[in-house]
Amino acid sequence: MSDCLFCRMIAGEIPADVVLQTDRVFAFRDINPQAPTHVLVIPKEHHATVGALAADDAGLLGEVVAGAHAVALQEGLVTDGGAEPGYRLVTNTGPQAGQSVHHVHFHVLGGRRMEWPPG
Template sequence: MDDCIFCKIISGEIPSKKLYEDDEILAFHDVSPQAPVHFLLIPKKHIRNIMELGKDDVALTGRMINKAQELAVGQGCGEKGARFVINCKSDGGQTVNHLHIHVLGGRPLDWPPG
């Protein structure tokens, strides 16, 4: 998508502090972290939100969740845990229309999140 900031990050048009990359997934540190550990994991395939996932995306999303867990452990969240968040559309707080998982950790996180 021409106007998608995450697609521009994937293409290298916008720089990011990459944490992980393979043929299908990119993980990078959030530019405005809300916790000591805060990174995003996105599919390279443009999927607007979780409501638009198709049956063809099951393996991809499973890999994304598995990689998010692996990276969270690698960032020091294995013992005390982390929050894994997928916002969806305007009522869900989604601000970038490209599916993404926020992973936050490194401090206690309140609930509900404000």
């Protein structure tokens, strides 16, 4: 989609600090980080929400989640076994949840203790 910010980043029209890329997954540092490590992981295909992606291509959804874990490993947030210290994986779906870019994306957050509820 030519008007989608993330599609334009994938196309190289808008610069991104890319940390991981596969044939179908793209990950880059958030420009407004909420934690010491804050990386967005997205499918290269445009899907507006996680529900749309799950309905259209559940395999790609799995690749995006695997990409998020690969980012966590690469950034030193977890070890190969998925052990401590850990990371948070967040996606927002729809305007009431705070989704501001309508291209499904997962936030990989880590590098500090994550409290719930956030405060």
